[in-house]
Structure formats: structure tokens, C-alpha cells
Amino acid sequence: MKRLIIRKKSRKNFITYGVVVAAFIVLASVVSAGAMPSALQGLLVPMCAYIIAAISLNLTVGVLGELSLGHAGFMSVGAFCGATAAMALNGAGVPDWARMAAAVAVGALLAAVAGVVVGVPVLRLRGDYLAIVTLAFGEIIKTVVTNLYVGKDPAGLRVGFLNPDIGLGKGGMMIVNGPNGISGITKISTLTAGFVIILLCLIIIFNLVDSRSGRAIMALRDNRIAAESVGINATQYKLMAFVISAAMAGAAGALYALSQNTVTANKFDFNTSILILVFVVLGGLGNMLGSIVAATVLYILPETWLRQFSDYRMLIYAVVLILMMLITNNAKIRIWMGKLLPHKKEKEGEAHV
Amino acid sequence: MKKRFLALSLALLLVAGCLAACGDNGGSSAAPASTASTAGGGDNGSGAAIKIGGTGPLTGGAAIYGNAAKNGAQIAVDEINALGGLQLELRYEDDVHDPEKAVTAYNTLKDWGMQAFLGSVTSKPAVATSTEANNDHIFFLTPSASSTDVLGGVENPLTETIDIPRKDNIFQMCFVDPNQGSASAQYIYDQKLGTKVAVIYKNDDVYSTGIYNSFAAKAQELGVAIVSTTTFTDDTSTDFSVQIADAKENGADLVFLPMYYEAASMILIQADSVGYKPQWFGVDGMDGILTLDGFNTELAEGVMLLTPFNADSDDEATSKFVSTYKEKFGDVPNQFAADAYDCVWSIYNAIKDEELPEGISASDLCDKLIAKFTSPDFSYDGLTGESMTWDETGAVSKSPKGMVIQGGAYVGLD
Numbered sequence: 001m002k003r004l005i006i007r008k009k010s011r012k013n014f015i016t017y018g019v020v021v022a023a024f025i026v027l028a029s030v031v032s033a034g035a036m037p038s039a040l041q042g043l044l045v046p047m048c049a050y051i052i053a054a055i056s057l058n059l060t061v062g063v064l065g066e067l068s069l070g071h072a073g074f075m076s077v078g079a080f081c082g083a084t085a086a087m088a089l090n091g092a093g094v095p096d097w098a099r100m101a102a103a104v105a106v107g108a109l110l111a112a113v114a115g116v117v118v119g120v121p122v123l124r125l126r127g128d129y130l131a132i133v134t135l136a137f138g139e140i141i142k143t144v145v146t147n148l149y150v151g152k153d154p155a156g157l158r159v160g161f162l163n164p165d166i167g168l169g170k171g172g173m174m175i176v177n178g179p180n181g182i183s184g185i186t187k188i189s190t191l192t193a194g195f196v197i198i199l200l201c202l203i204i205i206f207n208l209v210d211s212r213s214g215r216a217i218m219a220l221r222d223n224r225i226a227a228e229s230v231g232i233n234a235t236q237y238k239l240m241a242f243v244i245s246a247a248m249a250g251a252a253g254a255l256y257a258l259s260q261n262t263v264t265a266n267k268f269d270f271n272t273s274i275l276i277l278v279f280v281v282l283g284g285l286g287n288m289l290g291s292i293v294a295a296t297v298l299y300i301l302p303e304t305w306l307r308q309f310s311d312y313r314m315l316i317y318a319v320v321l322i323l324m325m326l327i328t329n330n331a332k333i334r335i336w337m338g339k340l341l342p343h344k345k346e347k348e349g350e351a352h353v
Numbered sequence: 354m355k356k357r358f359l360a361l362s363l364a365l366l367l368v369a370g371c372l373a374a375c376g377d378n379g380g381s382s383a384a385p386a387s388t389a390s391t392a393g394g395g396d397n398g399s400g401a402a403i404k405i406g407g408t409g410p411l412t413g414g415a416a417i418y419g420n421a422a423k424n425g426a427q428i429a430v431d432e433i434n435a436l437g438g439l440q441l442e443l444r445y446e447d448d449v450h451d452p453e454k455a456v457t458a459y460n461t462l463k464d465w466g467m468q469a470f471l472g473s474v475t476s477k478p479a480v481a482t483s484t485e486a487n488n489d490h491i492f493f494l495t496p497s498a499s500s501t502d503v504l505g506g507v508e509n510p511l512t513e514t515i516d517i518p519r520k521d522n523i524f525q526m527c528f529v530d531p532n533q534g535s536a537s538a539q540y541i542y543d544q545k546l547g548t549k550v551a552v553i554y555k556n557d558d559v560y561s562t563g564i565y566n567s568f569a570a571k572a573q574e575l576g577v578a579i580v581s582t583t584t585f586t587d588d589t590s591t592d593f594s595v596q597i598a599d600a601k602e603n604g605a606d607l608v609f610l611p612m613y614y615e616a617a618s619m620i621l622i623q624a625d626s627v628g629y630k631p632q633w634f635g636v637d638g639m640d641g642i643l644t645l646d647g648f649n650t651e652l653a654e655g656v657m658l659l660t661p662f663n664a665d666s667d668d669e670a671t672s673k674f675v676s677t678y679k680e681k682f683g684d685v686p687n688q689f690a691a692d693a694y695d696c697v698w699s700i701y702n703a704i705k706d707e708e709l710p711e712g713i714s715a716s717d718l719c720d721k722l723i724a725k726f727t728s729p730d731f732s733y734d735g736l737t738g739e740s741m742t743w744d745e746t747g748a749v750s751k752s753p754k755g756m757v758i759q760g761g762a763y764v765g766l767d
Contacts, residue, residue, distance in 0.1 A: 039460035046453060146557045146586070164566070170513050177516075179557045183480050183502050184517040261484040262452050262502075264477060266557060266587070303457045313447065314412055 013206045016289040020202065024195045031191065040304055045187075048194025049075075049256035050299050052201055054279040054291040056248030059205055061277070062286030063214070064241040065221030066123075067131040070138030071276050074111045074246045075253030076268035080145055082107030082254025083182050083263060087175050088152050096188045104197065104254045111250020114141075115243040123238040126224070130242075138273055145265035150176035181264030182257065189259040197255060201248050202288060208244065217241045282324055401711060402440035403704070403718070405430070405697065406462035408455050408482060409474030411447040417641075418689045419447070422474045422496050424682045425690030428674065429697035439705055441697065448473060452481035459485050467491065468715045469722065471696050472523075474689060476500035476559045487520035492719040494524045494700060494726075496692035500559045501529050504747040522719050524726055524747045526692045526699070526737065527661070530563030533636050536753055537564075537609065537659055538571035546632055546657070547607025551581035551600035553593070553620060554611050564611035564636055580605050590616045593623050601629045613638040618645055621652045637661065637753075641687040643761060650761040657766070659753040661737035662691040665762050671736050688737065695735035699726075702733055 027044060030036045053075055060068045082103035089099045114137075122133045149160040153172030160166030164178060176182055208214045216237045219227040228234055257263045279298060283290030302317045309316050327333055407426060409419030423445040430443045444465060446458035455478030462470070470486050472495030473479035479498030483505075486493040501507040506519025507529075528536075541547060550572065555561035565582075572579055580603040583596035597620065600608055608624075608631045610617045617639050624630070635642075635658035643650050664675050664685050674694060678686040703725040704718070725731050732740040738751030755766035 037460075037464040039457055039464050042456055042460045143586070173514060174509060174516050179562050180500075180502065180559050184484075260453060261456070261481040262477065264452070267451070267453065303454065304461075307446065307461060314449075 045259035049252045051295045052252035054295040056245045058291045059245040068134045070134030072268040072272035073138035073141040074249035078107030078111045078250025078253030079257035081110040083257040107254030108247040108251040112247035115246025119242045183262040402442040406467035407471030408448040408458040410450040413449045415450040421689040422693035425693035429694045479503045483523045490716045492722040531567035534564040534567030535571040542575040549580045551605030551608045556584040557586040607632040614642040656758045662688040691736040699733040
């Protein structure tokens, strides 16, 4: 029986990997054939960033069972640190892919640090404190970055707060310019980079979930008292999942920033956090493939197909969201879907055994 | 095995469906089903028409600006098409005042076959779309995105280096932010309007911060004393009691408001309720305050502003534009509408005498337009200024008009 469960799980993981790889091959071949409209092509890399953000939030919400309302804050940390790193390395003779990798690494690392800072005090508490604190964290990051000035001159990086005069000498370059954010980014994120990061995140998450630590994390989600009674250190395991999630969000932010011409702090506001949460909830808590599909559809939909409805675009988008919520939660439709998808039927069969 | 295939094929179907849906949009969008299309056109089919695109916030918080620009541009296109001859086709896409969405909107327009681009209405999205348009070499003339980052090539005064290189096909119809700030400071100094100046600006906004920085620099140079500098953000743009109290305590007799008119109207209302009556001084974003719903225009009495457009002007072209706008869209046009109207007409003037081959590519048209706009003998008389000219920097040269609000109307100063 145990072997059966494990096999079913790893099969599900491989389906997720397979879908991601297949989707990448399809997209990459359509792009290289030049058959994709430029509107859609421009959406691909940001879409990868949102997918990474969605699966990382799914780790917090679905696997760890804690609500985070400030995930865009971690993306923001990753975006600004990553883009600063990429721009600081600009002209140092580093190839684009290496700058990209460095930016993602720096973004992930500093977002992880932010995750520790937020997580250490809050994850000791019970209840919905994480939701409240992450909400505040997102707002604080937004305000801090709006007033942050970072520049580069031959002597190195210079950082200032509130005042744009940060002592840059002649030949210096402003990187993060307060409310103007970062402009003049060279777009170095590619679809391939996005795809590689998505796969890496999936490998990390699936291996974490199937490990001893992952079982401890899920045990905490299901019943904290019972888990602690068998000696699981609640704070440590919660922090582990939360920091990994924050680091991935940082990587998503760095990928996103390097796919845009200009990034401002206002982009990563409360609405963005909620948008990512919507991807996770619609895709299904703990279901990584669901998050990927939901992020893809909900990100692409309003920007392409719904544009033909012009002014009613966002209204229709809201209606689509409500319909999707109703449909995915309707018992009859779920049974019908279960009949269509063979492995769901098997689950029912298992229940009888 | 079978199940895995089923799951895979379902997922692929989904991706394919998504692609097909988008491809569909790209194909059908040339039909007049979209937001804007030729109206009142002549006999020429849309095949020969020059396709002009634009992005702006048509929905969301800044929708008032995007829609004004779209409507203004539409009036110009209708007028030009009614003349016969060269025909234009206009399409505006929504960017919700977001750079990311603006790039998608721009790409959608590119798929549609856009040949000239009216840019983005607001500054932040325009910084992104101007970079894209520069890469694709599509002519870009924005009605109202006034940040210097849009044009590029402007030296950062602190480092004396150029952070963003000049984008050679990007032009503006409005003043750049620094010009407005220094012009305001100069005007206040020349007219001796105030001895102690307070500034309230929005520090998460490119437009407001840009004007403030150049205003502060110029004021310091001229020796105008700034006694109080306070800020607000998008989230705090409803309560100004702290900022007003600070200005009042420091005895400011003139308050400079580099911001759009919704926030300015809140400041006027709240200052009135505490009995603070300094001289108010605004910039072009203040234009439109008199037409704001539910705003008591008596509070704006005596407010001074620098703006390129005056809807109450007796000028023949302006009054015709205002009456057409009122008839079609039901309200008084603001400066954004007039700027967009001027953009379309100036592009038309630049190419009307040219021999344009059928279906000219955006890049070829861009070369012709750049040559025309930067040539010294090209100038344009419009609603927002007379004999406007452009040079290689992309900035327009026209002089701001000083206005004062008297008896619920804008009256030109000197």
C-alpha cells in the first residue's frame, strides 16, 4: 500500500515535469518558427515569473498551511536587488546568461534574508499573524523602495535614502532612482531561463514535500499539537518552508525585472500579492500543476483574448474568475471531471478498498 | 501510460487553445470590432490608411487621462479623414497606467500593423513603450508623457552622465517635467508672487517628483525660500491635514502644487476648511479642476497654473475643438485631449505632402517623420501652442501660458 502511494505521488510529479517540458518545447518551437504574435511573445517571460511566484506561494499556503499576503514584497526585494546586481555587472565583461544567473541568485538570497527577518518572530505565533505581518511587510517594502536611491560609480555602489543626491561622482550612474524605480534595464531574461528556474523550483518543492522535512511540515499544517507531541520543532520547519518560498519569490522577481524596460516599486503592491494568491487558490492548494495552469491562463487571458472586449475587459475577467471558482468547487462537475480523468476514478476505487 | 498521455494531451490542448485564441485576436483585430476605428472616412479603404496606435489608461484610476487623449485623437482623425486624401486609422489600447501592460498593449498594436505610434499617455508606461518603439524603429510622439526618461539623452544633473541614451525616434507634444518646474520657479520669482514658498508633492509619482526636483533646484538658484516641503503617495492622497498644517505653521504665502487635479482639489477643500488662504500655484496637471464633478469652483478662485491649453479660449480652432468634443463625448476637453489632437494633426501635416508608397513600413515612415520633425522649417500651429518646433532632443519648444482662475474660468495672465 505504501509503495502504491509513493508511486502515485511520483507519477503525479512526473506528469507535472512532463507538462512543463512539453509546454516549453511547444512554445519555444512556435517562437523560433516566428509564428507567435508579438503581443503573446512579450508575455512569455513575465508569465514564467508569475508561475514561479505562484508555485512558491503554493509552498507557503498549500504545503505549510500559512497565509501570506505579502508575496509581492519578496518579489520586489528580488526584483530590485537582482536588477541592481545585473546592472552593476553590466560592462564588466560578464556574458548575459551569467549576469541573469547572478541576478536571480542575488534576488533569491536577499529575499530569503527578508524571509528570515519576517519569519523568525512571526512563525513562533499561532493563528493568522503571518498573513497580517506579510501584508505589512509588502507595504513597508513598497514604501522603502519608493524612497531608495542606488547608484554606481567607479568606486562602487552607493546607497541613499530619501535624498537623490547620494554623492555619485562624475561618470556615475543612477540604478534605482526613487519613485522612478529602475529604468533602462536591458532585457536579458529569456524564456529558457524562465523555464529552467520553473523546473528547478519544481524539483526543490517536490523533493522537499517527499522528504522527512516535508512530512514534518505537512504534519504541522494538519495538526500542530499532534506534530509537536511527536517532537517536531514547529518554528524550525515552518521557517524552512517559508524561507524557501521567499527565496523562490525573489528569483521570480529578478526574472520579472529583467524582462521589463522599467520597474517601479508600485508594481509589487497588495494587488499583485492577491493576484498570485488567486492563481494558487484557483489552481488548488498544494497542487503545483494547478498553480502553473492557473497562472498561465489568468495572466495571458486579460492581455490577449479579452482585449477584444475593450472597456469591459476587466469586468469579464472578474466574471471569469467567479465562474472558475464556482466550477472548480461544484460537486457535480468534479464527479464529471473525475470520470473524464482516469486517475481520479482510481482514487475513488482506492477509497472503496 | 494511457492516463499520462491523456493528461499530457489535455494540457497541450489547453496551451494550443490559448495560442489559437491569441492568434485569432491578432487576425480579427483589423476589423472595426476593436476600440477605435475609422469613422466618417472617405472612399479609401482601410488598406491605404496610415495606422496610428496609442496606449493609455482607458480603465482604472487614471482612466480620465487616457480616455481624454483617445477622444481628442479620434476627433483629429475624423477631421482629417473628412478632408479626403490621406486617410488615418486610429486604435487605442488600454494599459491601466502600468508599464508591463503598456508593453503588451504596444505589442498588440504592432501585431495590428501600426505604422505610427502616439505613445503612452502617462509617463511610467511611456518609458517602457518608448524603449520598445525605439528598438522597433516606430515613430513615437506622445501627447502627455512628460518624463525625461521617455526621451532619453538627458543628463542627470548630479552625475553629469546620461543614464538613458537618447531614443532618436521619440518625440513629445508636452513640456518635459524639468522645464515646467524651472519655468514655475522663474515665474514666481519674476512676478514676485511669494516670499515663502511651500511645496506639496507626490513622491511615488514620476511626474510630480520630476517637477519638484527641478523647481527646488531653480528656486535655490534664484533665492526663492522654500519653507515647507511635504509629500504624499497614492495611498495617502485623501488626507492632507498634516501637509497643510506644516505649510501654514511655516508661514508660507504661496503653495506650489505639482500634481494632478484630483489631489489638488482635495488640498484646496481641506485648506479652506482650516481657513488657510495662500496663493496657490499649479502646473499643467491642475488643468481640469474646474470640470471636476462636485467640486466647488469658488475654492479654486485665484489659483494660478501654467498650462499649454485653455478650453475657454476665444481662439477659433480651440472653440471648434471644444464644441465638437462636447457634442461627441459630453464634457469639456482637458489638456490631454488637446495634446493628442495636436499629435495626430502634426503627424498628418508632416506626411501629407510626402509621396507615401502604398503600405509603407513603419520603419520607413519613421525615417521620414524624424527627418521632417527635426528639420528647421517644420513647425506646427495647434491648440496647445503656436509655431511649435522639435529638435534632435525630441522635446517640443513652446511657451507655457500662465493662467489664473477667475470667476470659475481660466483667464490668461499677461
